[in-house]
Amino acid sequence: MLLGSIEAGGTKFVCAVGNENYQIKDQTTFPTTAPEETLQKTVDYFKQFEVDAIGIASFGPIEVRKTAPNYGFITDTPKEVWSNTDFVGFLTKTIKVPVFFTTDVNGSAFGEYVMSQLSNEDVDSLVYYTIGTGVGGGAIINGKLVGSLGHPEMGHVKVKRHPDDLDFAGVCPFHKDCLEGLVSGPTFEARLNKSGKDVPLTDPVWDIMSYYVAQAVLQVTLILRPDKIVFGGGVTSEKFLEKVRRDFATLLNGYVHVPPLEEYITMPEISNNGSATVGDFALAKRLLRE
Amino acid sequence: MLLGSIEAGGTKFVCAVGNENYQIKDQTTFPTTAPEETLQKTVDYFKQFEVDAIGIASFGPIEVRKTAPNYGFITDTPKEVWSNTDFVGFLTKTIKVPVFFTTDVNGSAFGEYVMSQLSNEDVDSLVYYTIGTGVGGGAIINGKLVGSLGHPEMGHVKVKRHPDDLDFAGVCPFHKDCLEGLVSGPTFEARLNKSGKDVPLTDPVWDIMSYYVAQAVLQVTLILRPDKIVFGGGVTSEKFLEKVRRDFATLLNGYVHVPPLEEYITMPEISNNGSATVGDFALAKRLLRE
Ligand SMILES: Nc1ncnc2c1ncn2[C@@H]1O[C@H](COP(=O)(O)OP(=O)(O)O)[C@@H](O)[C@H]1O
Ligand SMILES: Nc1ncnc2c1ncn2[C@@H]1O[C@H](COP(=O)(O)OP(=O)(O)O)[C@@H](O)[C@H]1O
Numbered sequence: 001m002l003l004g005s006i007e008a009g010g011t012k013f014v015c016a017v018g019n020e021n022y023q024i025k026d027q028t029t030f031p032t033t034a035p036e037e038t039l040q041k042t043v044d045y046f047k048q049f050e051v052d053a054i055g056i057a058s059f060g061p062i063e064v065r066k067t068a069p070n071y072g073f074i075t076d077t078p079k080e081v082w083s084n085t086d087f088v089g090f091l092t093k094t095i096k097v098p099v100f101f102t103t104d105v106n107g108s109a110f111g112e113y114v115m116s117q118l119s120n121e122d123v124d125s126l127v128y129y130t131i132g133t134g135v136g137g138g139a140i141i142n143g144k145l146v147g148s149l150g151h152p153e154m155g156h157v158k159v160k161r162h163p164d165d166l167d168f169a170g171v172c173p174f175h176k177d178c179l180e181g182l183v184s185g186p187t188f189e190a191r192l193n194k195s196g197k198d199v200p201l202t203d204p205v206w207d208i209m210s211y212y213v214a215q216a217v218l219q220v221t222l223i224l225r226p227d228k229i230v231f232g233g234g235v236t237s238e239k240f241l242e243k244v245r246r247d248f249a250t251l252l253n254g255y256v257h258v259p260p261l262e263e264y265i266t267m268p269e270i271s272n273n274g275s276a277t278v279g280d281f282a283l284a285k286r287l288l289r290e
Numbered sequence: 291m292l293l294g295s296i297e298a299g300g301t302k303f304v305c306a307v308g309n310e311n312y313q314i315k316d317q318t319t320f321p322t323t324a325p326e327e328t329l330q331k332t333v334d335y336f337k338q339f340e341v342d343a344i345g346i347a348s349f350g351p352i353e354v355r356k357t358a359p360n361y362g363f364i365t366d367t368p369k370e371v372w373s374n375t376d377f378v379g380f381l382t383k384t385i386k387v388p389v390f391f392t393t394d395v396n397g398s399a400f401g402e403y404v405m406s407q408l409s410n411e412d413v414d415s416l417v418y419y420t421i422g423t424g425v426g427g428g429a430i431i432n433g434k435l436v437g438s439l440g441h442p443e444m445g446h447v448k449v450k451r452h453p454d455d456l457d458f459a460g461v462c463p464f465h466k467d468c469l470e471g472l473v474s475g476p477t478f479e480a481r482l483n484k485s486g487k488d489v490p491l492t493d494p495v496w497d498i499m500s501y502y503v504a505q506a507v508l509q510v511t512l513i514l515r516p517d518k519i520v521f522g523g524g525v526t527s528e529k530f531l532e533k534v535r536r537d538f539a540t541l542l543n544g545y546v547h548v549p550p551l552e553e554y555i556t557m558p559e560i561s562n563n564g565s566a567t568v569g570d571f572a573l574a575k576r577l578l579r580e
């Protein structure tokens with residue numbers, strides 16, 4: 001069995017083929033340019049292989065409901081040239097195999113879920129957040145992706161403002177001070193006029209950010225009671241998650257049972273941003289079994 | 291097939307037997323007194339019938355994880371005499387049939403889900419809130435109950451305070467101004483010194499409350515993207531939900547697609563607080579099929 005993965009990001013596309021054990025056999029990366037050009041490169045890549053199915057983890061928003069007339073499209077994305085792009089249609093015109101189409105964070109969530117299963121962790125439900133250029137979240141509940149009316153938009157929840165941060169307007173183009181507007185990568189430039197990677201963990205801004213992220217963790221804990229919450233994306237680091245755990249413990253105040261926080265709030269098990277690739281392979285494989 | 295339902299509330303128990311079409315064949319109600327006495331009455335009731343399985347929708351918190359040593363218990367409830375009561379154990383000592391044990395709101399959520407299915411609505415995912423003496427929420431995602439680490443505690447999420455309500459401390463015994471602390475029935479006594487049923491819908495307190503409930507609806511909308519959100523409990527009314535819809539529309543501001551709000555945010559389809567009974571029957575029936 002040969003499985004395909006397309007991780008379609010706003011900056012770059014990562015295409016890969018792998019076997020049923022999720023081992024990568026070949027991989028390529030190219031920049032995200034105009035839709036036609038980028039998708040043609042994707043098609044040309046997969047033409048070289050005889051894949052049986054493909055999983056796509058795409059930037060969004062996207063239409064994931066099979067019944068929608070524009071199923072398989074990237075819809076009204078801020079990355080304007082990509083608005084209303086028939087991603088799945090373009091691909092399957094040439095590569096005539098079953099395709100599973102979902103968001104980048106859903107793909108990553110599924111990859112982390114599958115890996116937890118393989119390492120015999122008792123994980124049925126898992127939430128994956130990315131904190132990068134934007135903030136997004138995906139969830140697996142009882143082994144299935146969440147989102148009946150469309151995919152979740154967990155990055156855009158409202159949070160309570162930190163008392164030392166009331167002057168900051170927030171950077172979300174839609175909501176200003178939603179979670180994404182307060183903790184995504186570009187907030188470093190907006191708050192401090194420098195890039196996040198140049199802001200040491202001792203800077204108090206990280207404590208402001210961990211307070212917001214901890215509120216998101218509290219929300220999903222009370223609403224979903226997942227087994228595990230995984231954080232990826234350029235802004236995330238183990239040291240930052242230590243702060244998130246500390247603030248979450250304060251907010252939760254023992255109200256409901258959760259696992260030890262180092263196991264509950266974690267970095268991805270799959271290294272090198274590989275979660276979505278594994279998730280795509282697994283989602284493609286599942287298509288063939290159904 | 292004869293199915294049993296136990297709706298175990300803090301004030302009263304409703305026991306019923308029904309057939310596989312969820313038609314009630316017999317029903318009884320008695321007050322919730324001491325655990326031994328109340329559970330003995332429950333057992334005596336079911337001794338009269340030959341039920342094949344029983345669904346229990348209980349007040350909580352309860353232990354729903356099959357692997358937990360105290361599975362089937364009501365755990366550390368504020369209703370103190372009931373703390374650490376082995377509900378399922380007491381019942382199955384005498385009534386030796388399969389039992390499905392879940393929360394009151396999960397039972398109601400499942401009842402509403404099943405009814406939507408029967409009326410051919412396209413509902414895979416549904417959230418049910420009760421706003422009564424307390425506030426609780428349960429969810430069905432892809433046809434299954436949510437809650438891997440335990441049942442949700444959706445009533446205790448944090449919300450942003452309404453500018454006209456900043457002086458109100460909130461009544462939640464655990465968190466003061468969580469959702470329950472701001473919108474449960476007893477908040478009427480705490481804010482206005484009278485009972486909720488004596489406060490006309492024109493009183494501005496209802497607009498304060500709808501603002502909070504709308505925030506909860508926004509949170510689950512962004513996190514779960516359910517097909518439908520149902521509200522029950524003594525505080526809820528169609529007129530109140532009109533206010534909730536209005537405030538939710540303002541908060542959502544068109545950000546994600548949702549159905550027409552009169553279909554999305556609704557009163558229960560099953561009348562007379564019967565959602566949990568139908569849910570219990572359906573959960574019991576599902577046990578027999580597995
Ligand atoms: N060490 C770091 N600390 C804080 N922010 C960082 C760090 N490294 C990268 N970032 C920020 O993360 C964002 C990029 O996130 P990333 O997940 O890599 O990409 P994307 O979200 O575009 O897929 C940028 O805003 C960048 O400034
Ligand atoms: N018409 C009403 N308007 C507002 N609150 C009400 C109304 N009727 C009952 N309540 C309040 O609802 C609460 C009881 O809720 P209910 O769902 O009936 O019971 P429980 O939550 O105990 O199962 C009480 O606090 C009561 O004061």
Ligand SMILES: [Zn+2]
Binds near residue numbers: 180181
């Ligand atoms: Zn936003």
Ligand SMILES: [Zn+2]
Binds near residue numbers: 462464465471
């Ligand atoms: Zn509370």
